[in-house]
Amino acid sequence: MRADRLMNIMILLQNRGKMTAKELANELEVSDRTILRDMDALSTAGIPVVSDRGKEGGWRLLDNFRSKLSGLNMDDMKSLFLFPSGKLLEDLGLNSQALDTRHKLLAAIPGTYRDEAQAMWERIHIDSGTWRQSKEKAHALKTVQQAVWESKKLKIDYEQVDGKQKERLIEPLGLVAKGNKWYLVASRDGELRNYRVSRIHSTKIENETFSRPLHFNLAAYWEQSKVEFIQKLPKYDVQVEIHPEIMKRINFTGKFVQVIDTENQHENEWIPATLRFNDKQEAIEFILGFANKIKVVSPNDLPDKVVSLAKSVIDFYHHE
Incomplete structure (x- = not known):
């Protein structure tokens, strides 16, 4: 050690x-x-x-000393070839150089590492995009990126959740790619905040520079920010029994399933499970979508709500 x-x-x-x-x-x-x-x-x-x-x-x-020990082992060397999604590099204006960079790196590393590094390159590809092309465009990304590099204050018009736009003067500290979306981490009025770049409608780089917060670590801050965000999310848990016929569909979506207890499968083959939703309405609509293949155990008032929605759908189409 x-x-x-x-x-x-x-x-x-x-x-x-x-x-x-x-x-x-x-x-x-x-x-x-x-x-x-x-x-x-x-x-x-x-x-x-x-x-x-x-x-x-x-x-x-001492200025004339340079260690010959890089500290890189085989795993370190191979990890250098796991480049992020080409889309993300393209967003940052780096995509045209990606392959050239890896070729240069391959030529520069010791021969003992070269074969395994190239094998990693040829066998692993990271794609952070979605199956369907997103319509979300981060038009402000180039300007935001410049402000981050130059540590200059940035004036933005930002669209809030309610659709209203407000002007903000911020100190941009770093960019984070989450999936195929970009987020700007910035300081405003002394507090760290996250801004979705696609919601930034206009930008203006100020001449005034700023000093980055002492000991600020972008990766560490983002991980903590994610934890806090998840903890604040609303949650509505529903105890259900699931018919085995739809188990594969339930597991495939994975969005709402928190616990599935297959060991305590009932004699009638129905499987106990806990589903977690953002709110009651989301739960009602999801459960109704599976008709008679999901049975609500609790909360006690939820079955009546599901029935009420089902009746409203029937009435709607009977009067068409």
């Missing part, structure tokens, strides 16, 4: 130039004291690490 950590310290210093003991400790999840001991070990091993004191101080490698 310590040998790996020492190698990681060298790679971090090589890539970032200078880091304090605290920054290294946070990055490697160890104590400041451990980092100081590691620096002593590197010096003893002949690695020229030096400490600059003062406000702008920190640890660094």
